[in-house]
Amino acid sequence: MNKTEAEFSNLVKAFRKRHIGKGPREIRTTFCKNWAICEMEGHLSPVEKFIASASDGKHALRTARTEMIKEMYRTNRPVEMEELLGAQFLDLFLDIDLDKDVGMSIFVFDQDIQKKFSSS
Numbered sequence: 001m002n003k004t005e006a007e008f009s010n011l012v013k014a015f016r017k018r019h020i021g022k023g024p025r026e027i028r029t030t031f032c033k034n035w036a037i038c039e040m041e042g043h044l045s046p047v048e049k050f051i052a053s054a055s056d057g058k059h060a061l062r063t064a065r066t067e068m069i070k071e072m073y074r075t076n077r078p079v080e081m082e083e084l085l086g087a088q089f090l091d092l093f094l095d096i097d098l099d100k101d102v103g104m105s106i107f108v109f110d111q112d113i114q115k116k117f118s119s120s
Contacts, residue, residue, distance in 0.1 A: 004084065004117040005029040008036055011080050012105070019072050024103070031114040034087075036107040044101050052098045065096045065103070078107075087111040 001009070006029070013023035025042025043065065044052065051057035073092050082089055087109035096103035 001028055001030070002117060005031060005036075007084055008081060009038065011078070011084060012038055012040075015076075015078055015080070016069075019076055020069070031117055033114050034109050034112050036081075036085075036109065036113060038105045038107070040103045040105065042101060043096060043103055044098070049101075058098055062096060062098060065098075066094055069094060081107070082109075085109060085111075085113050085116070087113055087116075 008031075009027040009029045012027055012029070016023040022043075022045055024040035026040065028039045030037045030039075044061075048061055052061050070092050073089070078089050088111075089107065090110055091108040092105060093108070094103060094105040
């Protein structure tokens with residue numbers, strides 16, 4: 001992870017903490033073409049882990065941790081991320097494995113950020 005990828009990881013954590021009260025414990029970001037791919041661990045609070053132990057709760061929690069977070073980025077443009085990258089945020093794809101408490105977010109931008117911030 002280069003310096004800009006590390007800074008992006010910190011912005012993702014801060015954004016989520018500001019808007020949902022808790023960010024992931026650990027984030028590793030990799031730039032690939034116009035994508036910022038974030039591998040995340042440690043999303044769930046103790047209450048969410050309890051909710052996820054029931055099948056009904058698992059479905060509700062997965063929806064909250066995917067669809068609601070996508071909507072959060074639609075309604076609260078990630079301006080700090082755009083400023084860091086000098087690129088416009090276009091879309092977000094994400095998923096979470098509740099049993100392992102790991103997730104993946106793919107942020108889509110309007111420019112090739114891999115080329116722009118390549119360390120080679």
